[in-house]
Ligand SMILES: Nc1ncnc2c1ncn2[C@@H]1O[C@H](/C=C/CNC(=O)c2cc([N+](=O)[O-])cc(O)c2O)[C@@H](O)[C@H]1O
């Protein structure tokens with residue numbers, strides 16, 4: 001029977017990372033993706049920008065759209081203060097199962113709510129499900145054509161407050177042109193582009209940080 005790439009990524013974590021040590025999990029995945037098989041994690045270069053934004057925002061509630069194997073979930077959760085939470089949405093059950101085990105290996109289960117479901121279905125249920133008013137930080141890294149509709153949905157559901165930060169991966173490669181246009185033109189956002197490279201390559205990519213002005 002053939003394993004999948006996410007399964008091989010998880011095996012690399014279990015082989016090379018120390019249980020309960022999030023940074024060793026991050027390092028093991030980056031090593032696997034550089035030396036063995038490319039995978040669509042935000043990666044180490046853009047990951048440092050993500051770390052900077054998380055540390056600056058010091059969020060209580062984070063929403064991540066698109067868990068995949070949980071690499072950025074671990075990067076975010078490892079920096080959170082006690083009682084802070086990352087709620088991460090993943091609609092592919094096979095990817096969610098891998099992510100669950102990666103997050104567990106890092107020892108970050110207490111800081112992460114992994115939901116197996118689609119953003120379009122779950123964003124409207126966030127307030128009632130988690131008793132929260134708004135998200136301090138949203139990390140968008142799911143299908144690129146969902147960035148804009150889900151951002152509008154979060155606005156409509158009142159999940160963004162004055163000062164909420166949206167951080168979007170891949171705004172250049174693969175690209176999210178309609179989203180980029182929206183946050184850069186809208187008077188409701190103050191947007192900033194962080195130039196970087198597509199994970200594990202020399203291709204240009206970057207993160208767009210947008211502050212919701214309310
Ligand atoms: N509406 C939704 N609700 C919940 N989960 C959802 C969802 N839409 C997609 N997902 C999940 O989010 C991940 C998709 C990521 C797309 N990234 C990408 O396509 C991507 C591609 C490249 N690349 O091609 O170089 C580089 C990158 O960094 C990338 O993030 C997958 O795990 C998928 O199952």
Ligand SMILES: [Mg+2]
Nearest residue numbers: 042141169170
């Ligand atoms: Mg990405």
